[in-house]
Amino acid sequence: MASKEREGYDFVLLYHEDDQDMAFDVLESVEENFSLRGFFHGRDAIPGKSIFDQLETSLQFSRNVLCLLTPRSVDEGWxxxxxxNAVLTRLLSEKHKNVVSVMLEECPVPIALQDTPPLKPTGQWYWSVLYRSLVKNTGPCPVSIRASAEKVFKAVQPDKGKAVTFCRNLGVPDVVCEEISTQAAGIRALLVQVFNCWTKHYGQDGTDNMVDMALRKTLAGECRH
Incomplete structure (x- = not known):
């Protein structure tokens, strides 16, 4: 039987051991809101196995890496x-893993992560960017973001509530829908942002039929719960 590691993870969480409680809160929120599976050393480690070996294995069998930054995690050698190691793994991997960082407390950004600014839980578009960074991407999506957003806009405007319902029916997580609804400047912008997330998630598996089905449900007054 394949080991848990070899079944694969959507992401591996890197954090300092003194930040374990905060890290577990992040893990739970990501797994619950995005329906993803993360490797968390404090929960998933195999007793008796070297921490170095487990880190290597979890990095190898995870699609993405989520680094939690605090003064403790960036100041100490480990x-x-x-x-x-996570950044090096990404560069050497044929799958080109995403390495995403979240700054839980103000601290210097490690040189290895300075190409991409860290996310902040209190920042704009936190959930949307985190979602796009961690979801599985099977390749370019054939669905046109602009054309689809315009089609849905014409069907639901001026009702912003219907636009948000459409987003949920499309399968975008509630926390992302709510954030985009709050931040976007108008219905059209809301829909474009949602399609940016959705096409990244479904990739080449996304179809116009999925969009049409979500729109029909919305116009019929149905909403995914």
Whole structure:
């Protein structure tokens, strides 16, 4: 039987051991809101196996890496080793893993992560960017973002509530729908942002039929719960 690691994870969480409680909160929120599976050392580690070996294995069998930044994780050698190893793994991997960082407390950003600014839980578009970074991407989506957004806009405007319902019916997580609804400047912008997330998630598996079905449900007054 394949080990848990070899079944694969959507992401591996890198954090300092003193930040384990905060890290577990992040893990739970991501797994619950996005229906993803993360490797969390404090929960998923195999007793008796070297922490170095488990880190290597979890990085190998995870599609993405989520680094949690605090003064403790960036100031000590072990935290920096994890981050640099994660970035190196991404560069050497044929699958080109995403390495995403979230700054839980103000701290310097490690050199290995300076190409992409860290997300902040209190920042704009936190959930949307995190979602696009962690979901599985099977390749370019054949659905046109602009054309689809315009089609839905014409069908639901001026009712913003219907636009949000459509987003939920399309399968975009509630927390992302709510954030985009709050931040976007108008219904058309809301729909474009949602399609940006949705096409990243479904990739080449996304179809116009899925969009049409979500729109029909919305116009019929149905809403995914």
């Amino acid at each position: 935290g920096n080793f994890q981050i640099e």
